[in-house]
Amino acid sequence: MTKKKFLLTSIMPTIFILGALSVYPLIQVIYLSFIDRSLVQPGSGQFVGFLNYAKLFTDRRFWNALKITMYWELITVIGSMGLAILLAMLIYRNVGKLFKNILTLVFILPAVIPRVAAGYTWRFMYSPLLGLFNYFLSVLRLPNIEFLSNSNTALLSVALVDIWQWSLLLSVIILGLLESIPEEPIEAAQLDGATRFRLNLHITFPIIWSGLLSLVFLKIIESLRSFDLIYIMTKGGPGIATETIDLYAYSVGLAINGNISYGASMSFIMLVITIIIATFLWRFLRHET
């Protein structure tokens, strides 16, 4: 058996299956977005050109979804990365090995909870009548907050659950980055009497900078999968206050009117956004090394 033969047999199955599973939907989504196909009306499916995209352009609800998605990205990416960096710095060089191991285990568990379960858990804690948060508010004689049914607080309340799951996990990963830093420059700086703050600013931070940035990119992409959490907690409501693009695409394309072509046009836009971000990530990482 030659090397070439082995190489081909080992990589062809993946290329074939992943190719089918990814190229097919790409073509299908583009095709669907150019016709007028509905799941509930048989016989529909005429070619309509860019009509779906033109409709998107004037669809206020789509622009709202785009705006909510951007807010969601900003809140969850900044919130979870910021908190994760703080947590990692709090753990780094401050705690013993056993304590650190327990902490990392405790911090990882919330991240692997199925989003469905995480969503319900917090929805119950947010509940106006039965929830813990409002109980504590009432103990403090503060007015009740309808966390999930007030359009001012709903998005932030759901985002907090995402931040809870992600900041803890990210802090463990950032801790790993910090611990991979060689000892010498830090010890040298400490001998020179550098304060902890300056140490972090001038030595630790520049070393882990590219690692942190790649985590930011990853979190941006992971945050685009917000569907499950929002669906469980608010279903996009109240009104459309927490309706991100995936929720809108789902409700227009499948749940409510089965307008699969219109949904597909939104899919395609999401696809383009993701590919752009992923390409940036890849370029950036190759540039760094």
Place this chain on the structure above:
Amino acid sequence: MKHKKSITEKISRYLLIIIAFFAIFPVLWTFINSFKCLTDIITPVPKIFFNPTLQNYVEILKLSSLKNALLSSFIISTSSVILGFIIGIPFAYSIARFQFKARENLRFWVITLRMLPPVATIFAYIYLWINIGLLDTYISVIFTYLLITIPTIIWLSIEPFRNVPVEIEEAAMLEGVSYFQVFFKFALPIAWPTLIGGVLFAFILVWNEFFIALTLTSQRMTLPVAVGAYAVVGMQMDWGQLSASMILLSIPPFILAGLFRKSLSSYFIIKI
């Protein structure tokens, strides 16, 4: 100097204990609630002391819909992970071991697939499975999940294969052992202890998956979809039973993540 440092250490330690408590609290609270009867849950003042009961677990395990969903979840997750393993592992090995022209582009392609948001492809899949009459079957979900399991397993297996000492393989080759035998008899068994983490991580991902399962299944719904269905039914939710089913749903990822947490972090660090 030394004295000052120990104070910051102490403060950080107490702070971390408090943070760890809050981090795990929502999980604990759900766990506690799953042993309460409904009257102990629906109280204006949350109850910490109550008569623990297994009633919620007994009730949900009587529900045929939940039992079916548990079975579906096991069948779908296990099959898609095993298939993903069989298909992805040789690919990861070749990427780790051999230099060839398309290598870097193939790696990039595999990673981007893992990053695709499900909403970008879901309409194509639902259209496909409707057209070939396989919507709401195990097969359709298992195949769609290969898009998650294959890239994840490849992603997490390249590094373990790189860590297999190349000398062992070369020595075997000199003895006249074929590439296939080197892979099966040396590379795979040596890398196995570190490979398993990635495989189990892929299992967690598909076990937890909600969006694709929600759109592709109704009779064959998986456990997250079955638990998620409470959101549709429920004005008046039975929080006790819901808590019990959430715990049931979370047990497999908890156990796997606890055992293999090291591979969890390597998933998020991209090494070129």
